Amino acid sequence: MISKKTKYALKALMALARNYSSQQPTQIADLAASERLPKKFLELILLDLKNEGLLVSKKGRGGGYRLARSPDLVPVGQVIRILEGTLSPLPCLSHRAYQKCEECLDEGTCAIRSVMKEVREATVRILDQTSLQNMLERAAATKPISFSI
Amino acid sequence: MISKKTKYALKALMALARNYSSQQPTQIADLAASERLPKKFLELILLDLKNEGLLVSKKGRGGGYRLARSPDLVPVGQVIRILEGTLSPLPCLSHRAYQKCEECLDEGTCAIRSVMKEVREATVRILDQTSLQNMLERAAATKPISFSI
DNA sequence: TTATAGACTATAAGTTCTATAGATTTTTAT
DNA sequence: ATAAAAATCTATAGAACTTATAGTCTATAA
Numbered sequence: 001m002i003s004k005k006t007k008y009a010l011k012a013l014m015a016l017a018r019n020y021s022s023q024q025p026t027q028i029a030d031l032a033a034s035e036r037l038p039k040k041f042l043e044l045i046l047l048d049l050k051n052e053g054l055l056v057s058k059k060g061r062g063g064g065y066r067l068a069r070s071p072d073l074v075p076v077g078q079v080i081r082i083l084e085g086t087l088s089p090l091p092c093l094s095h096r097a098y099q100k101c102e103e104c105l106d107e108g109t110c111a112i113r114s115v116m117k118e119v120r121e122a123t124v125r126i127l128d129q130t131s132l133q134n135m136l137e138r139a140a141a142t143k144p145i146s147f148s149i
Numbered sequence: 150m151i152s153k154k155t156k157y158a159l160k161a162l163m164a165l166a167r168n169y170s171s172q173q174p175t176q177i178a179d180l181a182a183s184e185r186l187p188k189k190f191l192e193l194i195l196l197d198l199k200n201e202g203l204l205v206s207k208k209g210r211g212g213g214y215r216l217a218r219s220p221d222l223v224p225v226g227q228v229i230r231i232l233e234g235t236l237s238p239l240p241c242l243s244h245r246a247y248q249k250c251e252e253c254l255d256e257g258t259c260a261i262r263s264v265m266k267e268v269r270e271a272t273v274r275i276l277d278q279t280s281l282q283n284m285l286e287r288a289a290a291t292k293p294i295s296f297s298i
Numbered sequence: 299t300t301a302t303a304g305a306c307t308a309t310a311a312g313t314t315c316t317a318t319a320g321a322t323t324t325t326t327a328t
Numbered sequence: 329a330t331a332a333a334a335a336t337c338t339a340t341a342g343a344a345c346t347t348a349t350a351g352t353c354t355a356t357a358a
Binding site for chain 1: 150151156157159160163184185186225233235237238239240250252254257258259260261263264265267268271272274275276279284285287288291
């Protein structure tokens with residue numbers, strides 16, 4: 001189960017992706033309001049995303065946040081890795097956050113690890129092939145009513 | 150990331166699956182020792198699995214736990230659902246533990262939900278098609294040294 | 299030089315995770 | 329009958345993580 005923090009990050013990034021072509025930064029307060037996210041919590045999340053290179057910021061009047069690169073170059077998997085630490089269902093399967101299972105005698109023969117490896121691979125395949133841009137297109141495709149009236 | 154509790158449950162169930170043909174119950178203390186799991190914590194886990202119908206128990210001398218059915222009839226997915234509550238990466242995607250996302254205006258057009266639905270489906274596909282029996286076979290297949298000497 | 303907006307640090311309530319302790323109940327063997 | 333064995337049940341508690349909020353600091357633009 002992904003955390004609210006991760007979900008908030010994705011919501012905010014989607015909003016920034018929609019504004020990407022405008023070249024204008026979006027302020028935290030506006031993002032929080034439009035996406036209905038707690039403002040102070042969102043601050044921390046955006047800072048994190050900035051420190052990981054996904055966002056650029058500008059202080060002072062007219063400032064705010066922008067995507068550091070085009071929405072089609074931001075895989076959802078990368079976002080989740082930043083917020084959750086890893087995509088892996090087991091610590092002993094993670095590249096970024098590897099940790100040995102203390103009670104495990106032999107990783108090489110651990111069947112739990114073997115099954116979960118399949119899960120991780122399937123998850124990675126989906127999440128790293130889906131960009132913010134893909135997500136925007138999905139939302140548009142499943143929202144026909146806004147256009148048909 | 151699955152919890153230690155879930156991992157412990159799978160380890161214990163694998164051990165019980167290996168003993169299934171003997172028709173003899175295995176005691177908590179033996180399970181805890183052979184799988185290197187904290188005994189009192191394991192008690193709670195086994196009780197949970199019993200209440201969900203995966204295990205049968207017998208009290209008193211010669212008692213212990215046994216699988217309620219053949220290892221090939223126990224999907225890993227069911228075990229994880231019992232311990233984690235759901236396989237879903239989002240509360241709004243879970244059948245068993247559905248919860249609306251408060252900040253979400255429209256589930257039908259939520260792109261995060263749409264991508265995560267794919268992840269859930271891939272995960273379910275793997276975990277519900279893999280039984281305890283399959284796991285035992287995997288472990289045997291990846292452990293050739295024990296047999297080749 | 300003042301208002302604006304992000305950056306940073308601290309804190310804290312709430313929840314979940316991980317685990318242990320102790321008393322109780324059921325069953326078997328003697 | 330009774331003693332021993334083993335699961336069952338209830339309570340508790342520390343640690344970690346999640347989900348925030350508050351307040352101060354720093355950079356920028358008008």
